[in-house]
Amino acid sequence: MTAEKTAMQAEEFRLFKEHVAESLGLVLEEGSRRNLAAKLWPRLEELRLKSFTEYYCYLKFSPGREAEWQRLVPLLTNNETYFYREAAQLSVLAQEVLPALKERKTARGERAIRILSAGCSSGEEVYTLAMLLLESGCFSWDWDVRITGVDIDTRVLDAARQGLYAQRAFWAADPELVRRYLTPHGDKLAVRPILRKWTCFAEGNLLDLRERLAGERFDVILCRNVLIYFAEETVKRVVDNFTALQASGDYLFLGHSESLSRTGASYVPLRFPGAIIYQKRT
């Protein structure tokens, strides 16, 4: 096979880039062209397609396009995650946000709390949140708690539902908490039923989240380490979706390298040592 045959032409890359930005939000950098071509070529061969133009048409117009898109997503996204990622933010959640939410809800006679992990990958963030809520002691058995993880990649969602993790997923977690909430399972650790009780996972695209989760409201949304890969106008669209899913005073957490400075008129930043979080304006 010649390198020329497997190369992706500039025009083909442009078409791909546009399609990916439109469907997934992700910005493909010019530098990723060769790598993308190398990852995709085996699939073209399987499908007996002769060029990336043919593959692009297959992806856009064939009856199997949705299944093909699901195959493609894992090649494009970064799924890196681990338990207790970005500890400073999680402390703010445990020490400031959860007590404030409990007080607000109790004053209104409400006993339900809803948290969304938007771009949850294989579930480490969702189970960390369940551990954090249990450890906070804020919400006893008679509270209706639900932590929902949403991701576009069905392969990572399957792993999240399975709840089995290798030791390396816990490098940032307190070993005592790991012992309390996970149990050995072969050479891995399995989440205990107490973590499953409050958690669930759903397939969804952050670009269409408002429609996907219509009618739901989230006291806290975490969307960490996802928006860094998106163009500014896409970040705005995603944040607009969050706005529609939250009430005044609700909280939004982004990754430490992500900011709403240019797109988040509906949220006010709240600054804490080592962490900035956002609160929906009144």
Ligand SMILES: C[S@@+](CC[C@H](N)C(=O)[O-])C[C@H]1O[C@@H](n2cnc3c(N)ncnc32)[C@H](O)[C@@H]1O
């Ligand atoms: C780097 S992981 C972040 C996981 C976790 N939030 C954390 O901070 O550890 C990014 C995840 O976002 C998901 N993602 C990317 N674009 C998405 C989209 N448009 N809709 C839903 N999920 C998306 C990817 O599939 C990936 O699992």
